[in-house]
Amino acid sequence: MASTPIIKTVRRQFKALFVSDAFEGILLIAVAATAMFVANSAVSESYHHLFHGELFPSETFKLNTLHLWINDALMVIFFFVVGLEVKRELIAGNLSDPKQRTLPVLAAIAGMAAPALVYITIAGDAPNLERGWAIPAATDIAFAMGVVGLLGSRVPAALRLFLLTVAIVDDIGAVMIIAIFYTANLKLAWLVGSLVVLGVMIAMNRMGVNRVFPFILAAIALWFCVLNSGVHATIAGVLAALTIPMRTQDDNSMLENLEHGLVGWNAYLVVPIFGFANAGVDISDLGLEALIDPLPLAVAAGLVIGKQVGIFSCVFLADKLGIAKKPASCSWPEVWGVTILCGIGFTMSLFIGELAFPGYRLLIDEAKIGILTGSLISAVLGYVVLRLTTTHPEEKDDPTSPVV
Template sequence: MSKHRSPLAAVVAPVKAVTIAPVKALFVSDAREGILLILVAIAAMIIANSPLSDAYHSLFHATLPFTPVPKLDNLHLWINDGLMAVFFFVVGLEVKRELVEGDLSNPMARRLPVLAAAAGMAIPAVIFILVAGDDPVLSRGWAIPAATDIAFAMGIVGLLGNRVPQSLRLFLLTVAIVDDIGAVAIIALFYTAQVKAMWLIASVAVVAILAVMNMRRVDNLMVYALAAIVLWVCVLNSGVHATIAGVVAALMIPMRNRKGNPLLVKAEHGLAPWNAYLVVPLFGFANAGVDLRGIGLDGFFAPLPLAIAGGLVLGKQAGILSAILGAKWLGIAKPPAGGTWMHIWGVAALCGIGFTMSLFIGTMAFANNNELFEQAKLGVLTGTLISVAIGYTLLRLAPQADASEGASKD
């Protein structure tokens, strides 16, 4: 793909090869998504610390005069529980694509990224718990530093151009995708409210209908979209977080229609730009605004922000690097070829960019405590910025390396 090719061109271009995942194509060489998220976060911070602060919070949290869904009575809830279902739908499409035909379909190719992602989720959680202490209220945020933001991280890599070997781009992307799988599982298992049996049964019934449509290879994406909306309504009212409906619905999309033409890829191509340029930036703008007025050093070093930032910065690097070193020492997987250990360290640091998923988990962990959610946002933004600075600096200064002289050389 051309270095300067617009991601939007992928939407209208013919699908030339189903072996190329469209979301991957969007993020491998284009830094626009990452830059957009940075600008959105900066804008939210500026507005939240300006005379427009009250208007900013009122815009998202004021009760709407009318809502078709009673549980979503303000714009913030519509974005987090409604629009973000589209984000998780795209994540689900990419996950299925990778598991069936992509890098995660090859046991050897996925071994190292899976190990790295698992350690890169576990160690940040451990650091969070150690720093936050045994406070049961704060402990609800243990999963916040476990996630990696694909768009943000790949956007930074895009800014570095060919300084990052292709093998490490692929490694970072795969780790982030596995992170997403883990984050979805965490949300489903640990951030589910009291389940309402009838709505859950209705959700299962809709999933069964989607499964039948999948087996029959129904190729009308609009039918799947309508069924996905019904599933979202059922899951929203069941007590399980509504965004899980997006992932489940995506997994029901067939890879190909009855004629053998790619169907999932078509859906992914159509939604990826909307996700990258509308859904995620809008979520970031609605959730990244932290009012820093009156916050001194004590605020930054409070247990919650410190635990989250420490998990993202130290935990991600420690987890991923230890997994790579451990896998090499045990002889079960080799480090990514084509780069030095400095490249690998830089990529491990970029995995500490939490942003979208970390903020999202924060909204659930502290849904009824705005003060702690503000602290959580501060921790996410601080940890993300430090991770960007470390990762970018390391990769910028790393020497050029090729596949025969990289870190994988024994």
């Protein structure tokens, strides 16, 4: 018996769950949901003590909680992979061609500025909230591409590429924001030490060192110096990645080998651990009214409204003014659907939220509520819009396919 169109559709959706992009997004959803469940269960006290309980006095070493080790040490791997990806894209990827990078770069800039403006408009007058302006500025690559993965081959390749490139440029902007706006109490000696180690790594690149081990040792030394310098330690991951040779003397790509070796660990271990440690919020302490407090409302609005308005307006104007064309063979509703997905700000937004309000647990938790709410709305709305405006290749010539 021939399969019905409905069965075919269900089969495609089931297979889509196990493609890499989709699985990463589903994993992050599951991690966030689990963290929220645990944080509001009978073991919530144990959950918070696990991550925030002191392991030893801070005088012994500044990373004296598991939460700090995750955010300031483990997440260096995440930022290292981001740096590798950025360098590869700049040298041999989509960002290496001025014509190809014009639209994503402009869109990413607009997609960071508009959410910040929305945030400031809503929360700007509230005391102590101005430092959170960058929270809704970042897009989570894994989460956004995961939603696209659920749609299978419905989403045109050009649109997938546009989303991926915007998210990469977004990451560059987020790293710059962290380095510039969330750095305080610089310690000159450690900063000089960081620059010396970075100089050594650049020299190793220029001298043609073709073994990974010296770079890894130097990267650890760079992390330790940056950690004590006042600049956030994760910046060391990006800086170290930029010194990794694209090609070695034996014509191997050390950069690509490292990226391929770490990307799985990053996606399936580092980011989920970070998400589980940071996404849990005890909403019983906040109450439902917290959803309409200035901070969570500003963050959620920045992600849901600011992202899509900023990016879509930029793409539309660039296309109409002849600055750059919209993704080939894509309709404006499809472009709109992808811009909505850019409002998923899970990993970077959670990270910036921790940096924006150090020592203010209530504000950090309210920011998390806004991030999770805004990201969930963006994910669901973006999926629905793309599901309604795109067609699976097998359905294009099938008159019996259900209209959705």
